[in-house]
Amino acid sequence: MVARDERWSAHNYHPLPVVIHEASGAWVTDVEGRRYLDFLAGYSALNFGHRHPALVAAAVEQLGRVTLTSRAFHHDQLGAFCEELAELTGTEMVLLMNSGAEAVESAVKVARKWAYEVKGVPEGTASIVVASGNFHGRTTTIVSFSDDPDAYTGYGPFTPGFVRVPYGDADALAEAVDGRTAAILLEPIQGEAGVVVPPEGYLAAARRIADDAGCLLVVDEIQSGLARTGTTLALEHDGVTADLTALGKALGGGIVAVSAVVGRADVLGVLRPGQHGSTFGGNPLACAVGRAVVALLRTGEMQERSATLGKHLHGRLAGLVGRGVDEVRGRGLWAGIDISPGGLSGREAAVALVQHGVLCKETHGSTLRIAPTLVVTEDELDQGIDALGEVLGA
Structure with a gap:
């Protein structure tokens, strides 16, 4: 499937090596049945999760x-x-x-x-x-x-x-x-x-x-x-x-x-x-x-979830600073993570996270941008951040 994309689709994107077949809520499933936590949410197009x-x-x-x-x-x-x-x-x-x-x-x-x-x-x-x-x-x-x-x-x-x-x-x-x-x-x-x-x-x-x-x-x-x-x-x-x-x-x-x-x-x-x-x-x-x-x-529910879970997200991400992370920015369920000099590139980190079952994307070299869906749970956030800490800390 990837080869067909490369052959027939204009190369205006550089996708991660994942072929998604199904999705629901905060999760996507590839053609081989492996599930991934979506930490990109279609660059915020999927704020309310997949197939709400x-x-x-x-x-x-x-x-x-x-x-x-x-x-x-x-x-x-x-x-x-x-x-x-x-x-x-x-x-x-x-x-x-x-x-x-x-x-x-x-x-x-x-x-x-x-x-x-x-x-x-x-x-x-x-x-x-x-x-x-x-x-x-x-x-x-x-x-x-x-x-x-x-x-x-x-x-x-x-x-x-x-x-x-x-x-x-x-x-x-x-x-x-x-x-x-x-x-x-x-x-x-x-x-x-x-x-x-x-x-x-x-x-x-x-x-x-x-x-x-x-x-x-x-x-x-x-x-x-x-x-x-x-x-x-x-x-x-x-x-x-x-x-x-x-x-x-x-x-x-x-x-x-x-x-x-x-x-x-x-x-x-x-x-x-x-x-x-x-x-x-x-x-x-x-x-x-x-x-x-x-x-x-x-109803205000989605705004409240983003604000509440965003505090948890940024609290956890702050704990990664100095452990493979140089700086974290953002607000709500949105963050930019600068990887420490000498560490992985943003692309390398995003590819490594795929192996840990988490999908996000690099931007501008050594920065990862994460935007979980607003229907994500605190436990799911922790799962994604733990994977991030393992990849970047390594």
């Missing part, structure tokens, strides 16, 4: 009625999903798309359009301030403001209009903003960079800077949102609200691709029919699953 019964039931029910209409017609799931998602996130309007990258692209387009039509920035001159170490997707426009050579090399010429400053540096952020700035675009926690949490007060400062400059604050919560960090949105930890928020991954429950931009009605309201769209964005199947996701989050 409520999400599967919603999908099955909708599959028996209608799956796609295109936005040429109304359907009976769209308005309800948008209303429920807006209420969950404390926002006023929702724009539905499919992938996370589409959500970020949509937010970029909306911010520029708002800048021209509302703020009065001269056409074609608006800028968006972004952060170093960012990861917002892999479209041509998004890699235009990446500083990761793997993301941008060979794909130019690039889209202009972006100013990059160091992540976590509020002074640099303030310096970069001017009268033509349409928006500041940030991740509340940088996932791909290694689960980097910004300094205390940074996100509040970004909000003040945006307000003072009369520009938008746009946040990418595609990985950090929907209970991953112990709150519905990671920005809540800082008591900050954004003008636009990009959501994705977990919004589809690990079943369908669903993304959204949620935010102020006066900002998303700049769009008019024919100016932006997607054939599959907001389709009935996606909306039905998304509504079931919102229903799970509305």
Whole structure:
């Protein structure tokens, strides 16, 4: 099976040597019947575990009625999903798309359009301030403001209009903003960079800077949102609200691709029919699953599990520092683990963990990124961390 993947699939990923056949909850099973604890959760797309019964039931029910209409017609799931998602996130309007990258692209387009039509920035001159170490997707426009050579090399010429400053540096952020700035675009926690949490007060400062400059604050919560960090949105930890928020991954429950931009009605309201769209964005199947996701989050149980189990996770991981681990970062059920110099590479550690029945993935050389499902138990967390300690300590 691996050989067939290598022969017929473009080599844009470097998977671990595991062929998954089945999955349930926090566990996956390979074609040989061996079980693995999933410590990656589809990069947070599987926050609620594999095949959550409520999400599967919603999908099955909708599959028996209608799956796609295109936005040429109304359907009976769209308005309800948008209303429920807006209420969950404390926002006023929702724009539905499919992938996370589409959500970020949509937010970029909306911010520029708002800048021209509302703020009065001269056409074609608006800028968006972004952060170093960012990861917002892999479209041509998004890699235009990446500083990761793997993301941008060979794909130019690039889209202009972006100013990059160091992540976590509020002074640099303030310096970069001017009268033509349409928006500041940030991740509340940088996932791909290694689960980097910004300094205390940074996100509040970004909000003040945006307000003072009369520009938008746009946040990418595609990985950090929907209970991953112990709150519905990671920005809540800082008591900050954004003008636009990009959501994705977990919004589809690990079943369908669903993304959204949620935010102020006066900002998303700049769009008019024919100016932006997607054939599959907001389709009935996606909306039905998304509504079931919102229903799970509305109870607060998943947020509480992430917060409580996250304390246990980070307490255990802190005990590995100095024992093959250099540093641990993160919040809730999300962590970046820097392996000590001279130890295994991130890739070597991830491969070794496969032999211990645990799946996670490296990022940026010597860093492991772990994101257990939110349905994981404390005993399962301990099992995974014990394996991690054995691999890294060795």
